[in-house]
Amino acid sequence: MTEADAVHLRFAVNVRPKDGILDPQGRAVEGSLGHLGIDGVSSVRVGRRVELTVTAADEDAARVVVERLAAELLSNPLIESYDIEALGGSSSLVGEPA
């Protein structure tokens, strides 16, 4: 792949504690709601959101990279689940005419 062929895509990886896994940050948020006078909020889960740019030959290749990164580095599969989101801000370089 040459630089001119590459696509640059922006993704987000959303990581959250699995159901049933203790989430002390979520409990802390719930515990603070009363002080703010906010009610009606429940089931708070606090996770991470990692946004990144992938440079690859095409979108499929970019997704493979993000999937691997999410599974091997960004989440702990024992206690966390994740999903991958393509962000609108993605862009692609204009390649040579085919």
Add this chain to the structure above:
Amino acid sequence: MTEADAVHLRFAVNVRPKDGILDPQGRAVEGSLGHLGIDGVSSVRVGRRVELTVTAADEDAARVVVERLAAELLSNPLIESYDIEALGGSSSLVGEPA
């Protein structure tokens, strides 16, 4: 509002470091890519994702609650920006016929 009128909506608040703000977690992820043999990944930003359920009279009222929570508790406006996402898993109770 009676319980039967209430809607239960699920939202996510995505919080990220503003452009130009140091992001040591993002640098740590970038520093780990080489060890995993992953390349083509850049501009990594690590933020938080908070998912929560709001019980309110209607969707507009629920959004007001989430907006306030995001601005006052979940983000630090000096160094972070946020956006609010309505999640597909939202549900509403069936109210009395109008």
